[in-house]
Amino acid sequence: MTDQDTVVATSLEDLKAAMEDQGAEAAQDMPLPDPKIDEHGRSYATGKRKNSIARVWIKPGSGKIIVNGRDQEVYFARPVLRLVIAQAFQVADRVDSYDVMATVKGGGLSGQAGAVRHGITKALTYYEPALRRPLKAAGFITRDSRVVERKKYGKAKARKSFQFSKR
Template sequence: MSEQTTTTGTSLADLKDLVAGTPASPEAAITREPKRDAQGRAYATGRRKNAIARVWIMPGKGTVTINDKPASKYFARPVLRMLIAQPFLVADRYQQFDVMCTVVGGGLSGQAGAVRHGLSRALTNYEPGLRPILKKAGFLTRDPRVVERKKYGKPKARRSFQFSKR
């Protein structure tokens, strides 16, 4: 009984201290290996809405190529260019990697989100130590929102036909 009282907390603060302690065993701490191909590149797939981005990153001067075009040409709006630069800024790796990606499906906003998701995943494959930083910023979570399908007997997904009294 006395052993149980030493390991069991009496309040939420005690529970927080117990959880914040060291892992139960050394095997519980996972060490991840970098995943790189023969050319030293890391690959990842990013998705958002209906867009799918295949992303390769390698050490370089910071050039970003999307569908064989520079990022400034492909994503003309500054907001979209800012979106794809976020993983590098959060990880403090801006202008350190060359990025080559192909994007299909969706619109430009969804494609930018897919590239950001793919870049975050590729960064974690290249440098596994960046995973907690990118995870905390929310860049590794795939946004599950997609367009709702059109239902039979309705002009759109939820819109009904206009009511006519006469």
């Protein structure tokens, strides 16, 4: 907007609409960042979930996913975990177009699957910066920071108390 394009807002709805229009124009004008691709044609990212950390490399290919040197069907035996990993590719419309090589440490299988998905999402945005908007809208770029609450002293678990005895 220039100095001559002044908008008179008579209500909060008008002001909100004007701000959304201005934000949409600014988003369209901003150039996309350059892709981050190494000399081997791969893009690297780190994904985290609970206590799991995944190092993920993606490159164009046939959709093969290798986790800790094993195929995804072997490493993540439960179909739900394989669906979690594939979500980023489905949202980005890139199913079977990238090969993934990941190493995962820590936590359980559910946390590791979430970490791999987070790493794939970040690596996709590094390889194709235009994919950031749909992946962000799906909520995959933000790290899920929920972790197990620690046990406190004087308690049976994190919050559970010992049984009360009157006598």
